[in-house]
Amino acid sequence: MTRDTNLTRRRFTALTATAALSTALAGCSGSGGDAANAAEADGGDATTAESTAESTTESGETTGADSGSGGSAPQFDGWFDNVDNYDGVADETGSSTVTVTVGAEANGGAFGYGPAAVRVSPGTTVVWEWNGKGGSHDVAAADGGFESELAGSSGHTFEHTFEETGTYRYACTPHETLGMKGAVVVE
Ligand SMILES: [Cu+2]
Known part of the structure; x- marks a missing residue:
């Protein structure tokens, strides 16, 4: 279920940005409530979050959170050459x-x-x-x-x-x- 991981990972970043978009899709879930009301609510319930994530699977490749410590790395003189979890400082x-x-x-x-x-x-x-x-x-x-x-x-x-x-x-x-x-x- 790689899809589930994707959904979970994207849910938080996607929520605010696509709240408006998702309400359109959420309409078919039949859980009542018109689109305007759903947009007001902050997307907290499960069905809204799900459709939000789904609607962003194609536009959401923006997980650039792992650019931690950029810049000039100190010299370790090969100390980390055989260390597979060395990931910058x-x-x-x-x-x-x-x-x-x-x-x-x-x-x-x-x-x-x-x-x-x-x-x-x-x-x-x-x-x-x-x-x-x-x-x-x-x-x-x-x-x-x-x-x-x-x-x-x-x-x-x-x-x-x-x-x-x-x-x-x-x-x-x-x-x-x-x-x-x-x-x-x-x-
Ligand atoms: Cu040890």
Whole structure:
């Protein structure tokens, strides 16, 4: 049912833009109410939402929400070459605390950090939070600056506060060769 996913995904963006259009189509559902009234109501009921989504399937290819951190990516010197969930650097500058998932689905199993790379401001505390998947993981800085214990249970956390600007690479000791690697960019 790929169609259902499409409907759900498009529903929210489509609602306002095509409310007027959908009322025309909704007329055939026989749920009473004339077109003018339906347009006033904000499209909250199921039949209206459904017809709204349907009416936009051909015009709605506008899901450009994944252009997160554009611009110049920092140099990681190939650190992420074998990391299949590296998807650019998530910009969390200005946040005092940032959470990174340990055991994110990646690299052929639950062998990823999510997000793999994050950009923070100096003084930010990064909290790694284990989700309990993929066995035992740790968080070990490539330069030895920080290292967590090896843990596998959901809810386990490790944190490190980054005071100095720079690029900090880290990996999971048991799964580094699989691509379980991350980085924190402090700037
Ligand atoms: Cu691991």
